[in-house]
Amino acid sequence: MTEIVALEALAARVAPGQSLAIPVDRSGVAMAATAAIIEAGIDDLHLICVPISGLQADLLIGAGAVKTLETSAISLGEAGGAPRFGAAVRAGSVTLRDATCPAIHAGLSAAQHGVPFMPIAGIIGSDLLKVRPDWKVIDSPVGEARKVVVVPAITPDIALFHAPEADRAGNVRIGRFRELATMAYASRKTLVTVERIVDRNLLETEDSAAGVLPSLYVDAIAVAERGAWPLALWDEYPADEAEIARYAAMARSEDGFRAYLSAFLTHRKQVA
């Protein structure tokens, strides 16, 4: 059964050294839970960005929580490059597993289907194949004779995201952000923060059930109001562009980042 727990208890379910799948900025990023993870000192994480990340990954990297970074890109979007990511690459302090967006989706899809790898179009000729020896180019075993890339299944220990609402049984509304379902199918455990718990059953009608991830795939839920802040949450609230720009400016230096992080963690505690 899906457990409804406090935010700190949810974060405590992430253990050092685990692989953690997180969604792209617009899909519903669990920023409040990210603060709780950093606060709890969980580190050595293998971060899997589905398929890219921004502020969340940069905060975790800056806080020293990330050992391995698997992503197709890290960017703060309009606010520019991700400063702590850039610094970590220069320092060589994070092991990079550069990818391309559909390869991450394909790897999760392989795990979703319980198969060891997934073939994927394109990619041939890219230097990504040189830096990702786990990706293979094979002769297609069926159909016309041709080369095709295969990528191994990605089975994250934990999937973590934020959504507007869940019901008391643990069914979570994910709208048309279907990658959240793929993450949950592929992962060993799924942790979700929500704006609110609703009394009605989200699976009650065809209309309400259509955009819902069933509780079968959801291990624990915590309520975190404005839990994606300063990132956007769908129709609920827009991104706090000024706050993200402030982060981008402060995080250029290690000291600036430390100051931002400290204020961010304090702010999150006050909200909670």
Place this chain on the structure above:
Amino acid sequence: MSSDHERREILIATIADLLDGIRHVAVGASSPIPAAGAMLLRARNERDGKPPVRISILGSQAHNFFTNGGIELFDCAAQGRVDAFFLGGGQIDGEGNINLVGTGDYPKTDVRWPGSFGSAYLYHLVPRVILFREEHSPRVFVPKVDFVSARAITPEVPRRGGPYALLTNMALFDFDREAGGFVLRSVHPPFTPADIRENTGFDYAVPDVVRETQRPDAATLALLRGRVFDELAETYPAFARTMKQAA
């Protein structure tokens, strides 16, 4: 060119022209000028009674019809349902290869850019990939990229996708897939072909006549400054506001 906004209007109108004839164009993140170009084509086709154009703008709700999550754009491209897409590059070389990763030796690159995004895949699958990079300089347009995020030509595998054109602040190039390189098509005023040579680090072909890039006509500008910037404001409010104010 008298101002930034006029330069940008020429880029947007040029993109709309490059997209002429397509059915579906997708636009990636942080791409206000390509998004405006796609919207201009859609508005112009509607005005002229030409076939409708579908637009998928990443990060937009109003101008994005996908319902199957982040993978749908990629699946759609694999099915041959995406006719055009835009890619940039921290470096772009004369063979059309793009680098979105960084300069120097991987992984400890001297300069690190965000990453390859979907480029390694989409370059193979989308027939009309328009390379768009405003900065036109020898540090961007290099003889050989330091890291190939996506390769333009791969004779070892069948592919329908690849570079179609390269548009910069200074010029428009076509990509010749047979020859495997760029051909200068037009130069944005006030630049000359000599300026382009000086600021391009790779070799490219130059036809006997290089014309000036056409400025948008009055009807196009009216469409752009009205409907298109209004539509664009949903995804790129700051950019749309600046362009409307300057016009």
